[in-house]
Structure formats: structure tokens, C-alpha cells
Amino acid sequence: MTVPESRLTFRFTFWKAIFLFIMAAGVYATCVRFRFGLGASTNLSDQFPWGLWIGFDVMCGVMLAAGGFTLTAAVEIFNIKRWHSIVRPTILTAFMGYLLVCAALMYDLGLPWNIWHPLIMRNPHSVMFEVAWCVMLYTTVLALEFSPIVFERLGWTRALKAVRSVMIVLVILGVILSTLHQSSLGTLYMIMPNKLHPFWWSPLLPVLFFISAIAVGLAMIIFESSMSSKYFGRELELPILRDMGRVLAVVLAFYGILRFEDLYHRGVLPLVFVPGYEQRFFLLEIFLSVLIPLALLMFPKVRENAQGLYLVAVLTLLGFVTNRLNVTITGVENAVGARYAPKWTEVAITAMFVALGFAIFGLAARYLPIFPEVKARAPVLPKLEGARAELAVPVHAGD
Amino acid sequence: MSMGILYDATMCIGCKQCEQACATENGLPYDDKIAEQNVTSAYKYTTVLTKDDKFMRKLCMNCDDPACASVCPVGALKKTSLGPVTYDKHKCMGCRYCMAACPFGVPKYEWDKAIPGVRKCIMCAPRLAQGKPTACAEICPTGATKFGDRDELLKEARKRIQDNPDKYLPHIYGETEVGGTSVLLMSSLDFTKFGYREDLTQRALPMYTYQVLSRIPDFVPLFGVMLGGVYWITHRREEVAEAEGHSADKHNNKGGAQ
Numbered sequence: 001m002t003v004p005e006s007r008l009t010f011r012f013t014f015w016k017a018i019f020l021f022i023m024a025a026g027v028y029a030t031c032v033r034f035r036f037g038l039g040a041s042t043n044l045s046d047q048f049p050w051g052l053w054i055g056f057d058v059m060c061g062v063m064l065a066a067g068g069f070t071l072t073a074a075v076e077i078f079n080i081k082r083w084h085s086i087v088r089p090t091i092l093t094a095f096m097g098y099l100l101v102c103a104a105l106m107y108d109l110g111l112p113w114n115i116w117h118p119l120i121m122r123n124p125h126s127v128m129f130e131v132a133w134c135v136m137l138y139t140t141v142l143a144l145e146f147s148p149i150v151f152e153r154l155g156w157t158r159a160l161k162a163v164r165s166v167m168i169v170l171v172i173l174g175v176i177l178s179t180l181h182q183s184s185l186g187t188l189y190m191i192m193p194n195k196l197h198p199f200w201w202s203p204l205l206p207v208l209f210f211i212s213a214i215a216v217g218l219a220m221i222i223f224e225s226s227m228s229s230k231y232f233g234r235e236l237e238l239p240i241l242r243d244m245g246r247v248l249a250v251v252l253a254f255y256g257i258l259r260f261e262d263l264y265h266r267g268v269l270p271l272v273f274v275p276g277y278e279q280r281f282f283l284l285e286i287f288l289s290v291l292i293p294l295a296l297l298m299f300p301k302v303r304e305n306a307q308g309l310y311l312v313a314v315l316t317l318l319g320f321v322t323n324r325l326n327v328t329i330t331g332v333e334n335a336v337g338a339r340y341a342p343k344w345t346e347v348a349i350t351a352m353f354v355a356l357g358f359a360i361f362g363l364a365a366r367y368l369p370i371f372p373e374v375k376a377r378a379p380v381l382p383k384l385e386g387a388r389a390e391l392a393v394p395v396h397a398g399d
Numbered sequence: 400m401s402m403g404i405l406y407d408a409t410m411c412i413g414c415k416q417c418e419q420a421c422a423t424e425n426g427l428p429y430d431d432k433i434a435e436q437n438v439t440s441a442y443k444y445t446t447v448l449t450k451d452d453k454f455m456r457k458l459c460m461n462c463d464d465p466a467c468a469s470v471c472p473v474g475a476l477k478k479t480s481l482g483p484v485t486y487d488k489h490k491c492m493g494c495r496y497c498m499a500a501c502p503f504g505v506p507k508y509e510w511d512k513a514i515p516g517v518r519k520c521i522m523c524a525p526r527l528a529q530g531k532p533t534a535c536a537e538i539c540p541t542g543a544t545k546f547g548d549r550d551e552l553l554k555e556a557r558k559r560i561q562d563n564p565d566k567y568l569p570h571i572y573g574e575t576e577v578g579g580t581s582v583l584l585m586s587s588l589d590f591t592k593f594g595y596r597e598d599l600t601q602r603a604l605p606m607y608t609y610q611v612l613s614r615i616p617d618f619v620p621l622f623g624v625m626l627g628g629v630y631w632i633t634h635r636r637e638e639v640a641e642a643e644g645h646s647a648d649k650h651n652n653k654g655g656a657q
Binding site: 034 | 440466475492494499507509510511512514598599604608612615618623627629637
């Protein structure tokens with residue numbers, strides 16, 4: 001690696017400037033939010049109680065972190081060993097994703113200091129109650145799945161051994177909890193049969209949300225690996241990404257057919273051909289999330305190629321982000337008789353969490369043994385220099 | 400005994416005394432300017448609408464099986480046995496799922512407050528507990544808003560329609576909407592003109608989500624065993640392969656059976 005020093009410095013400064021700008025806007029918006037309340041900081045209204053923070057930060061945040069349970073299930077439970085090397089960055093993405101979701105939720109809740117209430121006040125009829133418990137437990141599970149990486153760095157061999165001994169239990173628990181709350185985010189909307197447009201309201205919402213979470217998990221692995229290889233000089237795991245591309249094609253095809261059948265059986269299919277507000281967003285979503293990625297993946301040139309896979313992943317991610325925003329925003333606009341567009345403060349805070357996601361991932365990748373290659377060449381903090389080589393154990397979540 | 404409110408729009412004179420009584424009962428401000436507002440808000444729980452010289456009230460329907468109470472993760476909203484759907488701010492964490500779920504768009508939020516809460520008509524639950532009627536029914540000078548046992552009110556409403564079929568629409572709004580509501584509405588003018596939807600499901604909304612949620616306790620152990628089983632099989636196969644390879648080597652080396 002003979003990158004000129006000056007170029008590295010410039011790039012770092014450029015991104016740092018953007019990062020600082022986003023953070024400054026986010027901090028200011030934070031002050032507005034907590035000093036003056038939701039009315040001053042959002043475009044939410046009595047007609048539109050849920051906006052960008054629920055639609056993107058929570059709905060998409062949880063969805064984008066779905067790679068964690070998908071990959072740990074594949075590697076630890078289904079024993080697909082050749083995917084081992086990407087388990088750590090994927091768990092990092094997931095853990096960070098859930099932490100950011102929890103943080104973002106504190107902004108959206110009207111009384112965030114009561115966030116612990118579901119612990120002692122129960123309503124088992126509430127989907128939100130179930131989601132709250134699952135997210136809480138799963139974030140704990142992710143922390144434990146992530147802990148070996150930290151223990152390894154710190155050299156805490158006994159803690160490392162202890163966590164590893166229960167890792168398979170954690171992985172199974174994590175898969176169950178994820179299955180429950182990924183689908184439950186869809187179930188949340190099942191109580192609105194007269195509010196949510198029939199393009200999106202379906203008795204199959206939980207199933208559709210779960211399957212799309214798996215697709216997004218796979219796309220996110222491709223996206224995150226591509227980004228890591230670009231910015232951390234990490235070798236691209238192309239054979240693994242090719243596998244991911246193939247599995248993604250199957251999952252997308254399955255999802256697409258299920259979505260088609262669901263629309264057909266509910267008699268909604270004719271609406272697809274009637275021009276309209278919802279129809280435009282529906283078509284945008286379907287083309288981005290299923291049709292274009294699937295068509296691209298049919299070409300060996302695309303699915304064998306790093307850039308091709310990256311393009312497919314980005315399209316899939318955009319498509320399912322559109323899906324979640326359609327469910328939360330587009331699909332209810334006509335029923336409540338109001339349009340919603342986020343205020344700048346809402347966008348600023350969402351942007352802050354996205355920027356934090358990139359920054360935390362970057363820092364963790366630099367200072368923790370996330371990638372085997374990086375460990376050797378990372379500019380380690382002075383105090384942590386001389387990473388304990390004897391602890392360089394095979395890189396995966398556990399066993 | 401579940402109580403209810405019967406509002407007969409044909410008897411209403413649009414005096415808005417119900418609005419005033421409601422504001423007084425709930426400690427909310429009320430003046431001419433607020434009287435002109437034709438939407439409910441966190442500061443106005445009921446409003447009398449006017450369309451083609453006909454009137455219609457808006458207030459919380461206090462559903463028999465309310466979506467808001469069903470979705471509340473902390474049980475801050477509750478359907479009481481007397482009929483009202485009440486709210487406890489001390490439990491609320493402000494997720495606003497109640498607002499998203501309500502088929503009538505009733506719960507309102509104190510958007511302008513740094514420490515906000517949900518606000519809506521609670522059918523004068525404290526008054527009902529004392530055996531008194533709701534403030535709006537008590538003040539109504541014409542009897543357009545009538546308080547009583549829901550079943551009795553329903554019978555009376557049916558009789559009014561039967562006796563004067565030309566005067567009323569043949570529909571008691573709230574009898575079957577989303578499984579029935581404590582508030583019942585009668586009108587001579589199409590309900591949709593006042594923003595009341597005629598296409599609402601007759602099913603109680605909580606059943607839509609509960610039919611999924613109720614399966615979770617069964618699902619968890621089954622799925623857990625399945626995943627554990629897959630782990631066992633995939634790793635066992637490997638152990639067997641290893642052991643077989645091992646013994647085959649031994650066989651070759653030593654030439655003896657194990």
C-alpha cells in the first residue's frame with residue numbers, strides 16, 4: 001500500500017468536515033427536540049403521529065441490521081463454514097444498528113424517560129410490547145455475540161471462554177428474537193386495515209417483513225463488505241459475496257412471488273395499473289426492491305462481478321427502504337387526509353445517526369479485531385499497540 | 400353494565416353547550432374562538448360540525464374493543480367496565496401507536512409541550528364512577544346527546560328509526576363499526592359528509608393483531624427445537640465425517656479392525 005500521505009490526509013479531512021457538519025446540525029436539532037418538544041422539531045401532527053424517525057430510523061434501522069441474525073444462523077446453525085470470515089463485521093453492523101435504533105427511539109418517544117415501562121407494565125395484546133421486549137433482549141444478545149471481539153482485544157481469556165461456551169445458545173436465541181420482531185414490525189400495521197392502502201396492508205405483513213429483512217440482511221452484507229474493502233483496504237471476499245448474491249436472488253424471487261400472490265388473492269392487482277399517488281410509489285418500490293435486482297442477478301456477468309453485486313445490493317437496500325417508508329408514510333396519507341414531509345430537524349437527526357453508524361463502524365474496524373487482514377496493518381492506538389498475538393483465534397462469533 | 404352515549408343529530412340545535420361543558424369538565428379553556436374550531440385537538444375533545452344546516456358531533460367513540468387500548472405497550476389506555484376508554488399519563492411513554500391505530504383518528508397529542516401526553520374524550524369516566532352522566536349529556540337542552548345503558552340506548556335508537564323511517568338514515572353508527580362502540584350516532588345526513596367512514600370493518604380491530612401475537616408462545620419452543628436440531632445435525636455430520644476419516648486412516652495404517 002503506497003498511497004501518498006497527502007491524499008490520505010485530504011480524504012480524511014474532507015469526510016471529517018462533512019461528518020462534523022452533520023453532527024453539528026444533529027446536535028442543534030437535538031437541543032430543539034428536547035427543549036421545545038416534538039411539535040417544534042418535527043412535522044408530525046395529529047393526523048400523522050409517525051414520520052421519518054419511525055419510518056426510517058426504527059423500521060429501516062432494524063431491517064438494515066438483519067444481516068446479523070441471517071449470517072449467524074447460516075454459519076453457526078447451518079454450519080456453512082466458508083462464510084466465517086464475514087461474521088464479525090456483520091455482527092458489528094447489527095449491534096451498532098440496534099444501538100442506533102434505540103438511541104433514535106429516544107428522540108421519537110414523547111416521554112423517553114419512560115422507555116423502561118414495558119419492563120414492568122405489560123400488555124401482551126400489544127405488538128409494540130412484544131417488539132419492545134424482543135429488541136431489548138436481542139440488543140443484549142448482540143452485545144454478548146459482539147463481546148468476544150472486545151475480550152480478545154483486551155486479552156480477557158476467561159471471559160472469552162465463558163461467552164464462547166454459550167455462543168450457540170445465544171445464536172439460537174438471537175435468531176428466534178429476530179424472527180419475532182422483524183415480522184412484528186409488519187404486524188404493527190395489521191391493526192390498520194382501513195387506514196393502510198391495500199398495496200401494503202395484508203394479512204401476510206409479518207411474513208413479508210420477515211422475508212424482506214433476510215433479503216436486506218444479505219444486501220447489507222454485500223454493501224458493507226464492498227465499503228470495507230474500499231475504505232479499509234481490506235481484501236474483497238468476492239467468493240462469499242457471489243454466494244450472497246445467489247442466495248439474495250432466491251430470497252428476492254420468493255418474496256416477489258409471495259407479494260404477487262398476495263396482491264392477486266386480495267384482488268388488488270388491477271390497482272397496480274391505475275395511475276395514482278400510491279401506485280407510483282408502489283411501482284418505484286417493486287422495481288427497486290425486486291424486479292431490477294432480480295433481473296440483474298440473472299446475468300452471470302453481474303452476479304460474478306464485485307461492482308455488479310454492489311449495484312444490486314444498493315438497489316435492493318433502496319427498494320426495501322422505500323417499502324418501509326411506503327408502509328409508514330405513503331400508504332396512510334390518503335386515509336388520514338394529510339401529506340407528510342419531514343422537517344429539517346427530523347432529517348438532521350436521521351442524518352446524524354447514519355453518520356454515526358459509518359463513524360462507529362470505521363472506528364471499530366480500526367481498533368478492534370474485526371477483519372483478520374486489518375489487524376496486522378491497522379494504526380493501533382499507542383496503548384493498545386502490540387496486540388496480543390497469542391489471542392489471534394479463528395475469526396467468527398464463537399463455538 | 401356498559402354505559403353509552405346516543406347522539407341524535409336530528410334533535411341537535413347546534414348550541415355547542417356540550418363543547419363548553421366538556422371543556423369545563425376537563426379543565427380546558429373555552430371561548431368564542433375555540434367554539435369556531437371544527438376539529439378536535441389536545442385542547443378540544445368534542446366538536447359540533449355543521450353541514451347543510453345539519454349537525455354532527457365528533458368525540459371519542461369509546462370502542463367496545465378499542466384498538467388504542469389493545470396496541471398500548473404499557474396499558475396506559477384501558478377500556479373500563481362502565482364503558483369509557485381511559486388514559487393514564489404516568490404509564491405512557493409517548494410511542495403514539497394509539498394515534499396510528501385508532502380507526503377514527505381520535506387520540507390527539509400535546510405537540511407543543513416538552514412533556515406531552517395523549518388527549519381525548521374519556522367519556523367523563525370520573526363522573527360515571529360517581530353515577531353521574533357525561534357532562535355533554537347532562538347539559539344538552541334538547542336531549543340530542545343522551546346518556547344511558549348502551550343496550551337500552553340501542554333499543555331506543557332502533558325504535559326511533561322504526562317510528563320515523565323517513566327522518567333517519569337506516570344506520571346507527573357505532574352499532575357494529577369496528578365491533579361496536581359505546582357512542583352511537585343517528586343522522587338524517589350521510590355520515591361520510593362529516594368525515595365518518597362507512598367502509599370500516601365490522602370486526603374488532605384487536606383481533607387482527609392478536610391472531611398473530613397469540614401464536615408466539617407456541618412458535619418459540621418449536622422454532623427453538625428446530626434450530627437446535629439443525630445445529631445438531633449439521634455439526635454431527637461433520638463429527639461423523641471426521642471420525643470416519645480418522646478410523647479409515649487407522650485401518651490403513653494398522654491393518655486391524657477397531
